[in-house]
Amino acid sequence: MRQQQGRLQVIAGPMFSGKSEELLRRVRRAKVAGLHMEVISHALDVRKGAGIVSTHAGLSIESRTATDVGHIWEVAGNRSLDLLAIDEAQFFGPELVPTVSRLLAEGTTVLLAGLCVRFDGEPFDPVPGLMALAEDVSKLTAVCSRCGAGAVFHQRSVPSVVDDAGAVTAELVGGAESYQALCRRHFHPQP
Numbered sequence: 001m002r003q004q005q006g007r008l009q010v011i012a013g014p015m016f017s018g019k020s021e022e023l024l025r026r027v028r029r030a031k032v033a034g035l036h037m038e039v040i041s042h043a044l045d046v047r048k049g050a051g052i053v054s055t056h057a058g059l060s061i062e063s064r065t066a067t068d069v070g071h072i073w074e075v076a077g078n079r080s081l082d083l084l085a086i087d088e089a090q091f092f093g094p095e096l097v098p099t100v101s102r103l104l105a106e107g108t109t110v111l112l113a114g115l116c117v118r119f120d121g122e123p124f125d126p127v128p129g130l131m132a133l134a135e136d137v138s139k140l141t142a143v144c145s146r147c148g149a150g151a152v153f154h155q156r157s158v159p160s161v162v163d164d165a166g167a168v169t170a171e172l173v174g175g176a177e178s179y180q181a182l183c184r185r186h187f188h189p190q191p
């Protein structure tokens with residue numbers, strides 16, 4: 001095992017807070033520096049097509065697509081990467097935490113970007129827990145669509161989807177057409 005220590009860096013916030021832009025900014029810097037690295041996006045995020053990390057602002061970079069943490073390990077495990085960047089980290093679920101820990105133990109620095117809050121205003125695992133374990137956390141805010149204040153929440157701007165049992169379905173992947181960022185004063189979670 002290498003002497004180099006892996007560091008955990010987390011970029012967290014609501015939708016429209018520029019998480020992917022910040023991730024891509026750091027990925028570009030790492031490429032310029034010649035680091036041995038991989039970029040992973042979740043297969044659920046098909047805003048611009050599979051294999052691309054894209055931002056609402058239209059920036060993009062090629063990435064490997066993964067559907068679960070097993071895929072992440074196949075891409076990055078036992079490879080002595082300098083850096084592994086993962087976008088939309090919330091989609092990988094709680095299993096992401098032990099996988100990230102293994103990569104850090106191998107000396108790989110892990111850079112995650114993800115939602116830390118759900119559309120109902122509750123913490124969105126596993127990102128809040130990973131923030132607690134990280135060497136470096138960037139907590140970003142969006143701009144409230146009503147008043148322009150810093151927004152830590154996002155909400156559907158269309159009615160939520162409720163299944164037969166009355167439960168609100170899992171977080172969907174969407175863009176400006178289906179969600180809006182809201183400040184604490186203007187955020188009113190749907191019952």
Ligand SMILES: [Zn+2]
Pocket residue numbers: 144145146147148149182183184185186
């Ligand atoms: Zn507001």
